[in-house]
Amino acid sequence: MKIETFKRDxxxxxxxxxxxxxxxxxxxWLIYFFAPPEGRIxxxxxxxxxxxxxxxxxxxxxxxxxxxxSDRLKSSFGRRIPFLLFSSLPLALVMxxxxxxxxxxxxALLSGIMLAVLLGLFYFLFxxxxxxxxxxxxxxxxxxxxRLNLSTSSALFNLIGTAAAML
Numbered sequence: 118m119k120i121e122t123f124k125r126d127x128x129x130x131x132x133x134x135x136x137x138x139x140x141x142x143x144x145x146w147l148i149y150f151f152a153p154p155e156g157r158i159x160x161x162x163x164x165x166x167x168x169x170x171x172x173x174x175x176x177x178x179x180x181x182x183x184x185x186x187s188d189r190l191k192s193s194f195g196r197r198i199p200f201l202l203f204s205s206l207p208l209a210l211v212m213x214x215x216x217x218x219x220x221x222x223x224x225a226l227l228s229g230i231m232l233a234v235l236l237g238l239f240y241f242l243f244x245x246x247x248x249x250x251x252x253x254x255x256x257x258x259x260x261x262x263x264r265l266n267l268s269t270s271s272a273l274f275n276l277i278g279t280a281a282a283m284l
Contacts, residue, residue: 130270137278139212146284160228172236179244189247197249204245211239
């Protein structure tokens, strides 16, 4: 394998580490954060689950919109890179805010609305990063074997991010 190809595969794959971390942290720890088995409960688990369903609807609606937008974008950075650049930091910020307890210290209705807004933003921004990221594979290489290497690198770094998030 050429060093340029290795570097491309490595740097493409590493982009999936952060995506895996934010996804696994939210999927695994959010319900526990709001409704742990013991102690203070910010919102009942059933309410959190219902609001989460709203977030997944936002995700489902955002997927075709973002994919169409990233297919048609004309930019000096290419079609996909602007989405990665402009969604990564806001995604990390929203994930942080989802676990920022003072935002949810008020009345349950206000906390529920805040959670719905943040989960909607989270899933929109997650899609704004994930869809163009995955669509980069054919943009980076027209050769099937190289696309397989890119996918393998992405999967490897996804496992690393998942492991980190589970700690």
